[in-house]
Amino acid sequence: MSDHIHKSHNKSLLLYHLVCPIKYRRSILSTSVEESLVLVCEDISKRYEIHFVEIGADDNHVHFLIQSVPMLSVKSIVQAVKSITAKELFRLHPEVKQQLWGGNFWTAGYYVNTVGQYANETVIMKYIQNQGEDKSSYKMLNRNQLSLSL
Template sequence: MSQYIHKSHDVSVLLYHFVCPVKYRRAILRPERVDNKLKETCIEISKRYEIRFLEIGTDKDHVHFLIQSVPMYGAKKIIQIVKSITARKIFQDCPEVKEQLWGGEFWSDGYFVNTVGQHGNENSIINYIKKQGIKNYRQLHTQQLTLV
């Protein structure tokens, strides 16, 4: 379960479920190298920003993120940070991906976001992410969250 984030002027539990499709819905998330780079980059993002990845799961052409953050980051800002940094790192370290996505963009322009309630909905979303495309699904990361 996620925990309350205590700041000097607020206490919050803000959870978001994002689904981000790869550009052209290309099935490029299967190579372990791409999956691992995505996970590493998300962990780096957690260290730089107050964005914590509670669950990351990939299907062959899209990624599910369960993210906890603070009120100063809205959903739009969170996904801008995540998509821009992960795309840059994947293109730097996996040049074969850039060749498959000839437009120079890793992610599609759109995304799905849903707020997640802490006491019932969070576990349902985690289970949903884990069961998404079971045949092709791969859990990249799960973390019990503690923000200071």
């Protein structure tokens, strides 16, 4: 279980599940490449407020369970992980760059989701509804999903 991160003015427990596919869906994760990936991620943790709770590899993509702080956006976390790991893996394993035709290590896309340690969406909604001394005073102000304009 991950612990809360305590800063001077906040306490947080932010967990993200990040999935990064390898370019061209190539199966290039040999044992030595996987070991190097773990070492590179450990180095990232030393320099950034990005903690790798778990790293798992499938044939052609990698799963990261990451804990970070509110000051880092999800985009900046993903960008740091993908760019640093790619540069370092290409440097440490030139044969990988050759297998990927000298291109990128990761695809441009990724999947990311928040991970709740204590509850899911329904539990949190019920928790919010049961706040306060007088439970009957709760007013739902908005329950509509916000939409993003493209």
